[in-house]
Amino acid sequence: xxxxxxxxxxxxxxxxxxxxxxxxxEEVLQLSKQYPEIRKELDEIEEAMFAFDNSSGVSxxxxxKEKIFDSLSAELDSPEGTLETTSxxxxxxVALQPWKSFAVAASLVAVLAIGAAVYFAAKFYDVEERFxxxxxxxxxxxxELDVNQANFEHVDRxxxxxxxxxxxxxxxxxxxxxxxxxxxxxxxxxxxxxxxFISVNQLADLGGDKDYQLWAIGDDGPVGIGIVKPGExxxxxxxxxxxxxxxxxxxxxxxxxxxxxxxxxxxVIGEVV
Numbered sequence: 190x191x192x193x194x195x196x197x198x199x200x201x202x203x204x205x206x207x208x209x210x211x212x213x214x215e216e217v218l219q220l221s222k223q224y225p226e227i228r229k230e231l232d233e234i235e236e237a238m239f240a241f242d243n244s245s246g247v248s249x250x251x252x253x254k255e256k257i258f259d260s261l262s263a264e265l266d267s268p269e270g271t272l273e274t275t276s277x278x279x280x281x282x283v284a285l286q287p288w289k290s291f292a293v294a295a296s297l298v299a300v301l302a303i304g305a306a307v308y309f310a311a312k313f314y315d316v317e318e319r320f321x322x323x324x325x326x327x328x329x330x331x332x333e334l335d336v337n338q339a340n341f342e343h344v345d346r347x348x349x350x351x352x353x354x355x356x357x358x359x360x361x362x363x364x365x366x367x368x369x370x371x372x373x374x375x376x377x378x379x380x381x382x383x384x385x386f387i388s389v390n391q392l393a394d395l396g397g398d399k400d401y402q403l404w405a406i407g408d409d410g411p412v413g414i415g416i417v418k419p420g421e422x423x424x425x426x427x428x429x430x431x432x433x434x435x436x437x438x439x440x441x442x443x444x445x446x447x448x449x450x451x452x453x454x455x456x457v458i459g460e461v462v
Contacts, residue, residue, distance in 0.1 A: 192226045195249045205234045261318030289315065297300070340424075347386070347425040354379045356386070359437055371391055372457045374417070376403075376437045381432040385414060385437075392419035392456070395441065401456065402446045407433035411450050 203209050204217045221228040356377040363372030373390035387403060395401065401417035415428035417439055441454035 190220075190224075195220070196227065196230050199331055201234055205231065205238060247274045249250040253351055257415055267393050278284075325326050330433055344424060351377055351386070351425075354384070356384075357461065359459040359461055361437060361439065361457035366455055366457070368454065369456050372439075374439060374459075376459060377425070378431060378434060378437070378461070383432050385428040385431050386415055386425040387415075387428055388425055389417065389419055389422045391422075392417070398444050400440050400444055400446055401430055401439050402442045402450070404438045404440065404450050405431035406436045406438060407431070409433075411438065413446055413448070413450075434461055 200209065200213065200217060204214060209217065213359070217227075217231075221231055252308055256297055257424055356379045359376040359378060361372075361374045361376060363369040369392070372392055374392065375388045375390065377386040377388070378384070385403075392401060401419060403415050403417050404411040405414050406412075412431070415426075418426060436458060438450065438458040439456045440450045441456060442454070
């Protein structure tokens with residue numbers, strides 16, 4: 190028989206706790222007579238239980254004691270329950286008093302309860318973190334939706350302005366100039382109201398010390414009518430009024446614009462048809 194495997198099976202602990210069937214208890218009693226190792230292990234388990242009892246300070250009631258002693262007497266009177274002279278006859282190892290089982294069970298329940306509390310606390314913390322992240326994501330989406338809604342309403346108003354007015358589209362390109370051949374800008378001009386809007390399709394970004402300036406070229410020569418923002422693409426930027434114009438042009442000027450255009454920095458030009 191593999192004594193160590195039997196000891197490691199957990200039967201001895203269950204015997205001490207009184208959790209084995211009658212047949213299994215008889216088996217443990219018999220093997221403890223035959224094998225000193227099993228008897229020694231029973232003694233050690235019993236001592237550990239007594240140590241736990243002493244440290245916990247739990248004492249059984251008088252009624253429970255009476256039942257325990259009756260159980261011990263019955264066990265000792267039984268031939269199967271009697272060990273050899275030095276046996277587990279101190280009975281502390283065999284008759285395993287029920288109140289000790291209750292104490293051990295209570296400690297196991299406490300350990301399980303603490304483990305469950307830690308587990309569910311960790312789960313709750315994880316769920317709370319994910320919920321907070323979802324709330325933050327929702328708030329960001331709401332903000333983006335508000336911005337997009339505002340942009341849509343702005344564009345809608347601008348389109349309504351173009352449709353209700355008598356605006357002429359003047360396309361301006363940079364193909365003729367080395368400075369920005371891919372530049373594309375549209376000017377919308379209403380001769381009756383003199384209002385001017387500009388829409389940037391493609392304009393390269395400039396350094397912090399430069400600006401794009403729009404010019405209305407009319408009978409009195411080029412007149413600066415506003416600074417063009419290259420980053421505001423596919424939206425209408427309102428410029429100053431233009432009473433007359435045979436063409437529109439954009440040049441690169443020092444920050445804030447100039448009184449007269451820098452012709453060598455001409456970016457795009459478009460003729461009013």
